[in-house]
Amino acid sequence: MSKQHTEKVRVFALGGVGEIGKNMYVVEVNEDIIVIDAGLMFPDDDMLGVDIVIPDVTYLVENAERVRAIILTHGHEDHIGGLSYVLKQVNVPVYGTKLTLGLVEEKLKEAGIHRDTTLRLIDSNSQIKVGETSVSFFRTSHSIPDCVGVCVETALGPVVHTGDFKFDQTPVDGKHAEVGKMAMIGERGVLCLLSDSTNAERPGTTKSEAEVGQGIQDVFARTTGRLIVTAFASNVHRMQQVIQATVQSKRKLAVVGRSMVRVLTIAADLGYLEVPEGLLIEIDEVKRYKPEQVVILTTGSQGEPMSALTRMARGAHRSITLTHEDTVVIAASAIPGNEKSVSAVIDQLHRLGADVVYGNQSVHASGHGSQEELKLMLNLMRPKYFLPIHGEIRMQHAHRSLATSVGIAENDVYIIEKGEVVEFTQNGARLAGKVPSGHVLIDGLGVGDVGNIVLRDRRLLSKDGILVVVVTLNKKQGIIVSGPNVISRGFVYVRESEELLEQANHLVTSILQKCMAEKKHDWAGLKSSVRDGLSRFLFEKTKRRPMILPIMMEV
Amino acid sequence: MSKQHTEKVRVFALGGVGEIGKNMYVVEVNEDIIVIDAGLMFPDDDMLGVDIVIPDVTYLVENAERVRAIILTHGHEDHIGGLSYVLKQVNVPVYGTKLTLGLVEEKLKEAGIHRDTTLRLIDSNSQIKVGETSVSFFRTSHSIPDCVGVCVETALGPVVHTGDFKFDQTPVDGKHAEVGKMAMIGERGVLCLLSDSTNAERPGTTKSEAEVGQGIQDVFARTTGRLIVTAFASNVHRMQQVIQATVQSKRKLAVVGRSMVRVLTIAADLGYLEVPEGLLIEIDEVKRYKPEQVVILTTGSQGEPMSALTRMARGAHRSITLTHEDTVVIAASAIPGNEKSVSAVIDQLHRLGADVVYGNQSVHASGHGSQEELKLMLNLMRPKYFLPIHGEIRMQHAHRSLATSVGIAENDVYIIEKGEVVEFTQNGARLAGKVPSGHVLIDGLGVGDVGNIVLRDRRLLSKDGILVVVVTLNKKQGIIVSGPNVISRGFVYVRESEELLEQANHLVTSILQKCMAEKKHDWAGLKSSVRDGLSRFLFEKTKRRPMILPIMMEV
Secondary structure, eight states, X not given: OOHHXXXXXXXXXXXXXXXXXXXXXXXXXXXXXXXXXXXXXXXXXXSTTOOEEEEOOHHHHXXXXXXXXXXXXXXXXXXXXXXXXHHTTSOOOEEEOHHHHHHHHHHHHHHTOGGGOOEEEOOTTOEEEETTEEEEEEEEBOSSSSEEEEEEOOTTOOEEEOOSOBOOSSOTTXXXXXXXHHHHHHHTTOSEEEEEOTTTTSOXXXXXXHHHHHHHHHHHHTOOSEEEEEOOTTOHHHHHHHHHHHHHTTOEEEEESHHXXXXXXXXXXXXXXXXXXXXXXXXXXXXXXXXXXXXXXXXXXXXXXXXXXHHHHTTOOSSOOOOTTEEEEEOSOOOTTOHHHHHHHHHHHHHTTOEEEOSOGGGXXXXXXXXXXXXXXXXXXXXXXXXXXXXXXXXXXXXXXXXXXXXXXXXGBOOOOTTEEEEEETTEEEEEEEOOOOEEEEETTEESOOOHHHHHHHHHHHHHOEEEEEEEEETTTTEEEEEXXXXXXXXXXXXXXXXXXXXXXXXXXXXXXXXXXTTOOOHHHHHHHHHHHHHHHHHHHHSOOOEEEEEEEXX | OOHHHHOOEEEEEEESBSBSSOOEEEEEETTEEEEEOOOOBOXXXXXTTOOEEEEOOHHHHHTGGGEEEEEOSOOOHHHHTXXXXXXXXXXXXXXXXXXXXXXXXXXXXXXXXXXXXXXXXXXXXXXXXXXXXXXXXXXXXXXXXXXXXXXXXXXXXXXXXXXXXXXXXXXXXXXXXOHHHHHHHHHTTOSEEEEEOTTTTSOSOOOOHHHHHHHHHHHHHTOOSEEEEEOOTTOHHHHHHHHHHHHHTTOEEEEESHHHHHHHHHXXXXXXXXXXXXXXXXXXXXXXXXXXXXXXXXSOTTOOTTSHHHHHHTTOOSSOOOOTTEEEEEOSOOOTTOHHHHHHHHHHHHHTTOEEEOSOGGGOOOSSOOHHHHHHHHHHHOOSXXXXXXXXXXXXXXXXXXXXXXXXXXXXXXXXXXXXXXXXXXXXXXXXXXXXOOEEEEETTEESOOOHHHHHHHHHHHHHOEEEEEEEEETTTTEEEEEEEEEEESSSOGGGOXXXXXXXXXXXXXXXXXXXXXXXOOHHHHHHHHHHHHHHHHHHHHSOOOEEEEEEEEX
């Protein structure tokens, strides 16, 4: 019996579909489970108090003996940010390119698991064996160097994962995407393609990073004062171009912000960034130079509250004070959801009188391909089946339309949600149930202990605050020994609402006296009577619904 | 002595500058205080639990005897939404056009002050006397009918307020902006122009509403199933075009959503909307028709959580169930800050399999003029001094650049913040101090009682919840009578954190015993010792900072 006859290939996502962030994809070839990427996601607005979100890897834990490896496509946080947490649950070898592993190593050291992790270096020419399965790679262009797509061999044809990509015809580091190799893979009869849907709604072609370099140089050339540039910390190409423009304008460069310094250091050490001798100065040295001699590269392109640029805009940075003589270049776009915080920083910079270059198409380009590039990838790979990934569902849908427009049958395109398994056999493809999947919320040191109940409570508290009612009862005698005392936080301004809180007090007293007179003595009953009565009263008076916490003690 | 010699004109904003929303501008001509607009603003993300924000009108209350009138430029919420609250503090006559007053009347009835308010009807040809000051009007185009700009006569020249405007060359209702009149005002030597900065960053000209009508008809023409259209409830022109397209495609129209129904009713009653007999059906009748016979016009264009469309997308609308046979047209753009909620609804509609038309340039046009139109207004009015208004500060700055590009001296352009007064006399213009100004937060029935302290507490609560510590002490004997009991909400999932909360208990006990042993008996001291000790402990264990509320009672 041929291998094809019994081959079973399953493909699914544990993160990164129906959402942007926490990418984690799984390709199962018979007994081998291969994981591609292990990212994090930043919390939604309603995930109050949560720091980051990672994929639920219950499935991997339950099938740990079959998980062979985690392959990383590139070093962005939404592809490597969850790795430490995952490795603590499922410790398997991690494959990645030099820059990717360089960035990962630092995370693993911070998490204290560096010594227990096996990191295996690959490049776009590597051919590796993972369990019984052969895997190879191909280079792609993206907004960070050293990105690869992944080609997993199966008896039914290769399963290809593009990683994040665009087709940049003038790449800053001269490393072109391996289009020929992609074509050759496509000629072998790709079983299934998983492709980056991020910009599937955007017509045309994404601008080249080289254009941005020119745009930045133009801004530098016409600026006579000090320059402050903000960009995504991980965009090493952008960093290189800022360095180039700084050299061109005969200035010095100071780099501010922990993540920016970290990426620059690792990238330079590993040879991905050329930093001319003597170019960099410390942030404290900036004041020794004239404004026209300085460029400051800083974090804060998303208006993140604690970032360097945001603090500068608030006048709260200990080394840099922005003035009307400064020009701030926002060489980034607002990630969906961050528009308000970015605008707020821009407004604040305007208030300081600084010149702000933003929204300017010449100083930023996306790292993801637009429609023409996505169609090119589809035509190169010519897959039998297609899974649009790395996007919200509307992006996946848009990507499906692109696929049908280049000749892939609509029925052969699967829009998967997290956990939904597509199974391939000799007989074709089908949806084959679901595996466990979901969000794991990380708050402080807690992993996964903030769930629906805690979030629900935080939302309640955030809307109208809390009212704590404390009372000591002697149930036997049916009397109130002390209290009730009503304490509020986040509900009303106490000094102006004394009368209201007094009335609340009286109400609780009468509710309790009534209950005890009726011999209703069980704690649950007393608490819910107080809660219901107070809730009704407060809503009538204020149209607000604070959380009500009755605390009753017995004496 | 000529009137010009002693004329004093002061202009300032109580809302609408350095922000989008709660527009309220003040023009003082000697003893006359004239208020233009009284809007509301929707709360920022950090104004937790707040319903709406209105301007702080302390200045008007303190000078009530000089306040002559409130003039409304048009009926949008950010121009009339605060009126009821303001009139309760300063009751003066309100001037507005027919549609504007029609929308206002309903709000005043809801607030119960309709009978005490004097509403005075004007149109673009009216010339009124407000105190000693003459005021006239001119028609503008915007995304609601019956909009006017305001021309306030002073001995130093007219002060002109544009209201919100664009220059739509093919207005849906045939009512063109009164360009000739604007030019004539400009020829008289405008002292100061206050102009709408909303789209000052956008090059070119804003699309005409008529193009949108064509776009909507195109979508209707190629749609075979049921149509659901969402748009801003106040955009009567858009409503008319949906009605037109519905008639064209021989369908019936059901209107859903309280604000949509309200505006439609008022606009139709007052003659601003033509609704053919028999076109409208009730939402409950929709099921009696075939899908291709129905258009549903609904609220929810901003993904508002309780709106009809959002409930439909969640499968929670009692009358309408969306399916893959439906086409949803989002004839609106996301107001900055609402991008995520709009995307979330679009994604949800995709999940239901509905066809979604969105971001499509043909089904929406802004109501605000872009750069070429703003420059046209500047050239028509040719003001001596210019105050960019109705925008965030970056929009005001962009508008200033437009002004200088058409020949207004940069020093004659004032970027004002709320409360900053520009004073004009025979000697010129100068900044003349500040009047009280700011946000007044409305939460439920409370006006202004939610301030910084309450918001700060809500933010704290939203991040890491609250820990309530209850203990009864006998201070004389220095012992703990009952407790401590530690109760948490929104902090940790209690069932999984029993050990942590037990440790917290023990810690509080030892802190209290130590304090009492050292005879530290004052309540404040005991509470802060508990608070500090617990806070440190919890942060060390969890890296979280819940609010800590120690409640101590004496026996």
